[in-house]
Every structure is written in C-alpha cells, then in structure tokens.
Amino acid sequence: MADPSNPVRTCVGCRRRAPVTELLRVVVRGGGLTPDPRRRLPGRGASLHPTAECLQAAVRRRAFPRALRSSATLETGALEELVSARSS
Template structure:
C-alpha cells in the first residue's frame, strides 16, 4: 500500500514520495528530507506555485499549528536548490 498525503497549498492528494514534508524549527520552515523529524509536518508539492500559494494563504502556520507567521526563507532557498538541479 502506498502512503498518500495532501498538499497544504493545492489540496491535491499525491504519493508521499512526490511531496516535501515541512516542519517548524525555531520559527522557521524547514524541509524534512527523510520525513523523520519529530513534531507536526505539512506536505507540499516541490513547486514554486504550491510554495507561494501555501505561504500567501498561511497554510503552513495553520497545518503546523504555529502562532504568528513562520519564516519561509529556508524553505524557499531549499526549493530553489531542488529546482535548479
């Protein structure tokens, strides 16, 4: 059986391998490469569109139950690296 998750931005369901798990560490959004870090995680497609949609709608803060607006710059930098390769 294949694990299925829902993207917090576009709400499309996809296999876990197609999405990035994002966690909150010290008020910053970080990519959990191996999906093993403790705590709540939010899943998002590794695309600029989904990332921008999730940040603008506050989807990460809601999914991760964070108060305030988390810093998305580490996540944006990591996504840019992934897209450049």
C-alpha cells in the same frame, strides 16, 4: 484500494493528494519552516509539492501556520532555498 506501503498526503499549497514520495515534509524548528526530506524530524509536519507554485500558494493562503498549528509567524527562507535549488 490504497497501497499501505505508500501513504497519501495532501499538499498544503495546491490541495491535491499525492503519495508521500512526491511531497516534501515541512516542520517548525526554531521559529521557521524546516524542510524534512527524509521525513524523520520530530513534530507535526505539513506536506508540500517541492515547486515554487505550491510554495507561493501555501504562503499566500497562510496554510503553514494552520496546518502546523502554530500561532507565530513562520520564516520560509530555508524552504524557499531548497525549492528553488530543486527546480533549477
């Protein structure tokens, strides 16, 4: 039985399911991907493990535009900075 106080989401990079507490929410703002660690920004979000491997897999598979229903090319700079800072 799932714990309703800790929902489960799927990482767009590795496609594994994990509790939201282990994943980083990402939204589109200003034409780029914006990390939403507090999970409070408005709009459709995608979940990602905050690791370089999952980020690279998501970019390679073009998972962000599909998950966020965006037809535009999305800038990943802010997201890459956050992930590299967390892994260092």
